[in-house]
Amino acid sequence: MRPTSLRALASIAAGTGMLMRRWDFVAAYLQGELQDGEVVYCHAPPGYSTIGADGRPQICRVEKPVYGMAQAGRRWQRTLFPWLTEYGFTQSSSDP
Numbered sequence: 001m002r003p004t005s006l007r008a009l010a011s012i013a014a015g016t017g018m019l020m021r022r023w024d025f026v027a028a029y030l031q032g033e034l035q036d037g038e039v040v041y042c043h044a045p046p047g048y049s050t051i052g053a054d055g056r057p058q059i060c061r062v063e064k065p066v067y068g069m070a071q072a073g074r075r076w077q078r079t080l081f082p083w084l085t086e087y088g089f090t091q092s093s094s095d096p
Contacts, residue, residue: 010087032065032075040069 013020034040040062044050052058065072085091 032072032077032079034063034065034071034075035078038071040071042066042069 010020012018041059042062044058044060050058062069065075
């Protein structure tokens with residue numbers, strides 16, 4: 001779900017007294033940000049040359065979290081949580 005769609009639905013739900021139970025974010029893990037100073041490398045994707053001109057294996061520096069990356073879910077949570085609290089949401093004490 002795009003952020004503009006989410007804001008529109010949340011506004012409608014709040015204005016009419018409805019409860020929102022579940023959201024689905026399009027490519028959520030791709031929306032996160034790496035922390036300052038965090039450097040992540042990976043192998044080149046299929047179809048790209050994996051050997052450089054000097055004969056050494058090439059790797060890629062990751063600029064944003066991607067699916068399959070161990071940190072991707074946590075980075076998405078760190079991006080989403082401040083936005084939710086800014087709009088008045090609070091964390092449930094039963095699900096810290």
